[in-house]
Amino acid sequence: MSTSGKSIVSDFYTSDFFNENANVKKHLHPEMELFWNARTGYSHMRIEDISAVTSEASKSFESVRCEITHLLEDGNNVTIRFTFFVSTIENPNEEVPVAHFVAIWEIKDGLMYKGYQMSQPAEESQEAMISYQGVNL
Numbered sequence: 374m375s376t377s378g379k380s381i382v383s384d385f386y387t388s389d390f391f392n393e394n395a396n397v398k399k400h401l402h403p404e405m406e407l408f409w410n411a412r413t414g415y416s417h418m419r420i421e422d423i424s425a426v427t428s429e430a431s432k433s434f435e436s437v438r439c440e441i442t443h444l445l446e447d448g449n450n451v452t453i454r455f456t457f458f459v460s461t462i463e464n465p466n467e468e469v470p471v472a473h474f475v476a477i478w479e480i481k482d483g484l485m486y487k488g489y490q491m492s493q494p495a496e497e498s499q500e501a502m503i504s505y506q507g508v509n510l
Contacts, residue, residue: 378451378480379444385485386439386455391431397424402484409490435465449480456495470495 385400397420407418418426430437436459443454452475459471476490 376483377446378449378478379446381480381483381485382451382453382476382478383441383444386441386453389437391427391434391437394424394428397427400485402481402486405484405486405488407488407490409488409492411492412494433461435460435462436468438468450477451480452477 381400385396388396388400390396390400401420401423403420405420405423407416407423409416409418416422438458439455440458441453441455443452445452454473454475456473457471458468460466460468472492472495474490474492476488478485478489479487481487
């Protein structure tokens with residue numbers, strides 16, 4: 374039985390991959406590449422880079438939660454739009470939005486293979502956050 378690309382991508386982003394690094398290898402193809410444009414610049418990452426970044430981030434965050442607003446599938450490509458919310462170790466009782474993302478993933482062999490991602494710091498104004506409220510997927 375084949376798993377849909379939407380399920381693969383959604384399961385990855387909603388997994389606790391920041392604290393459970395096994396989720397990185399469970400969802401990402403061993404030959405994966407991520408082409409990431411962010412406010413801080415461009416990054417070209419492979420699975421080892423993703424593992425290192427998530428491992429390092431887990432040292433600062435008590436929890437990370439992904440709120441998906443859009444999840445679209447076309448053939449072997451999945452587009453996802455989401456916001457990461459975090460609670461820091463210093464303040465575990467307060468959850469704040471940290472960044473907004475849009476990513477397009479090519480699925481290969483039931484895993485996330487090539488990703489094209491853009492991100493920006495989250496804006497906490499009410500108007501900005503309304504645009505990131507969930508929609509029916």
